Amino acid sequence: MKLLSISAGKVVSLFGDHHPNYQSVASAIHKKSISNLQNPTSVEIGVLGVKGDEQADLSAHGGIEKAIYAYPAEHYAFWNQLLTRETKKLTALEYGAIGENFTIEGLLETEVFVGDILQIGELEFGVVKLREPCFKFNATVGYKGAVKAMLQSGFSGWYLRVLKTGILTAGAQIKLIPGPRELSIAQQNRNLLQSRNQQNLWE
Secondary structure, eight states, X not given: OEEEEEEEOOOXXXXXXXXXXXXXXXXXXXXXXXXXXXXXXXXXXXXXXXXXXXXXXXXXXXXXXXXXXXXXXXXXXXXXXXXHHHHSSOOOOOTTXXXXXXXXXXXXXXXXXXXXXXXXXXXEEEEEEEOOXXXXXXXXXXXXXXXXXXXXXXXXXXXXXXXXXXXXETTOBEEEEOOOOOSBHHHHHHHHHHHHHHHTOOO
8 A cells, every 4th residue: 555646735716617506616626746656755744734735615624634635546547437428528637636635555445444544654644534525526527427426436535634743755655553443434435425315415
């Protein structure tokens, strides 16, 4: 298991018709890789996440409990194929495009549980919960069905709390230390999908 990329982003305006009540909304979902295997720059990680990273809506993203958003690189093939088909544009997303801070390899939602600890290099992170996608994700990738596709696929990624701060570089090895193992990220995703289907809560 390996950390492939560390990404950060600034708050900018998203434009589009991907939510009935918003034509423009502030977001920092656009992340760019600042450390990767080709350019393994050292990055400072504090209790609020990657140094220089911003969040527009702290009620939904960021803060101590959602300091880092981790996403499996294995899911990028799914998104590239889906978006190419649905938008009729050849899509080749770069790491950070899903809005994640950490793009990782070798660890999926079915294998990660709330309360697990991830040791990445010399740093430690606690698994908090899945990422709940909103209309900003639709706007970012240019497809109104992206939120639903994320939940239906189970490819949500998860949020991390920073337990040990320090310097981190892409290429660092990841070690999973199991917690209570009562609720997996995949199960959280299924629960959320069921709830949204029952209430028809699709943006």
